Amino acid sequence: MLLVYTHKITPRLRYVFKHICTRLLGIEVSFTTTIEEFIAHDSLKMSYTKQQLGNEVFVKSHEILFEQGLSDIEINVHDWENTKCFFYNGDKSSIPFDIFAASFYLLSRYEEYLPHVNDEFGRFSATESIAYKHGFLHQPVVDIWAYKFKEKLQVQYPKFEFTKRVYSIKPIIDVPSAYNFKLKGILRTFGGTVKDLAEFKLKQLYYRYMVIFGFQHDPFDTFKYIINKQKQTKYKFLFFFLIGAYSTYDKGINPNKKKFVSLIKQVADYCKVGLKASYFAIHDPVVLKKEKLRMEAIINTDLTASRNSFSKLNLPETYRNLIELEIQEDYTMGYVNEIGFRAGTCSPFLFYDLDYEVQTPLKFWSYHLMDYCLLKTHSLLDKKKVLYQIMNEVKQVDGEFVPVFHNYTFSDSDRWKGFKELFNMILDSANEN
Known part of the structure; x- marks a missing residue:
């Protein structure tokens, strides 16, 4: 089990850690705000807060997982090895981005709650998304980030055996x-016939009636x-x-x-x-x-x-x-x-x-x-x-x-x-x- 030390346990934090750790990496996860409990834990552990406690895996936290409601969050996307990420958290962190905050932003569809321009059907367009604008729509970045986090845990805990997912x-x-053409009823068939004639789609008209009379599939x-x-x-x-x-x-x-x-x-x-x-x-x-x-x-x-x-x-x-x-x-x-x-x-x-x-x-x-x-x-x-x-x-x-x-x-x-x-x-x- 992975024990996560943090200064505040919130529903957002529980949600995204359980997704990344348990659903993607197969590791059970629990949380504590007590330093003594964290120190006594003798298996996988990490801290998710503002300052590292010791030599544990440490991810410097962004505020989004400790907030409620929506706010105008500044997003700066950076290159990160073979992918991209945002919420940069500096060199002291075990990984240079808060992947938990970034994953929550994407999984919760935070950006779709913010003001944006819909298409003609009232849908959120790909072109409005941060992934499209910054060129990472083609990558499952949440899963990529989770695997990068897994690599850090493996270095720290080389004897721990992770479960393997399968494509x-x-x-x-x-x-x-x-x-x-079939089962469309008299009115719709008549309407389709008139439309075919008006648009000179004689081949389609022929197939329409061949299907209706059972001569064609x-x-x-x-x-x-x-x-x-x-x-x-x-x-x-x-x-x-x-x-x-x-x-x-x-x-x-x-x-x-x-x-x-x-x-x-x-x-x-x-x-x-x-x-x-x-x-x-x-x-x-x-x-x-x-x-x-x-x-x-x-x-x-x-x-x-x-x-x-x-x-x-x-x-x-x-x-x-x-x-x-x-x-x-x-x-x-x-x-x-x-x-x-x-x-x-x-x-x-x-x-x-x-x-x-x-x-x-x-x-x-x-x-x-x-x-x-x-x-x-x-x-x-x-x-x-x-x-x-x-x-x-x-x-x-x-x-x-x-x-x-x-x-x-x-x-x-x-x-x-x-x-x-x-x-x-x-x-x-x-x-x-």
Whole structure:
């Protein structure tokens, strides 16, 4: 067990030390404000305060973990060996930055509570983040910093055996609409027909009716292929089905359609199924509860995971609504248009409510790549290179890679050509271990 001496034990301090020490490094941690207890401890120990006590591992503390509420914190990012960090704390500290304060700033999403410019959907943009502005969005810095801290502990305690993490994957399959043409109803089919004619999309019009009359396979119906892929790996895919009402933003399948319900049940036999909360459910807890109960009735078990439509978050309201409904996991956090680590980590972490100053039971899996981001690169070779780079960053710290693909990504559309191969790369990356 690691004993941490500090001048004040706060909820923030407990939260970030338990994440870094226990969840990332596998070390149990406890805290003391009593010097005598600290001196008597005969195993791993460190001090986290303003002055070093003796020759122990010492990290000079920044004020953020001892504060309450939000303040205008000055952030100066510096190069640090193979990465970057902030909250520089001088040469006397065992490590030159307060990685615990910096990790808390990123994990709590402190910057998203501060004034910023949202995009057209009201989302926090990658370009507004400190990670994007200072060029470390592509690295899971919290995990990198934790491993640097581990190195210092190993030098001080060479006989101590640390537990080893193993690289893993958690593929997300986002399903905003299970079918492109099927089960759309008379009105929507008529509207699609008129639109195809108006835009002279005669080929699409032809395919629309070939699918409707059963002569062609619906291009979005790739579920058999994905389930076959699931059978080839031990890592569970996580499907998020949209079952909310049709709206300006959400154009899914009516959840009252028996064939759609049957599809969700079939997928749930092989993969984990969560709720893709509709755009209006994000703002209205009554709608969210209705969708949760509807999904639970379909999968015949408690709903544990959710993900928001358009990857839209309203901090902290979105997460408080999930906690109220006893949803345990969220997979919304990430950037639609940028590859990287929104919270600076490739490990799951708990939601810390900055308004109430409390750690909650809601766990996040921040996704690191959405399929759309790979469309920015033109050749398949370039896409592979980008994918390899981000997976390699996760492998360096034995983290968990979380990509988001859509059901239509596996269609034969020219736009998504080569994406099956990219998905295979992800599955193979885990098998290499």
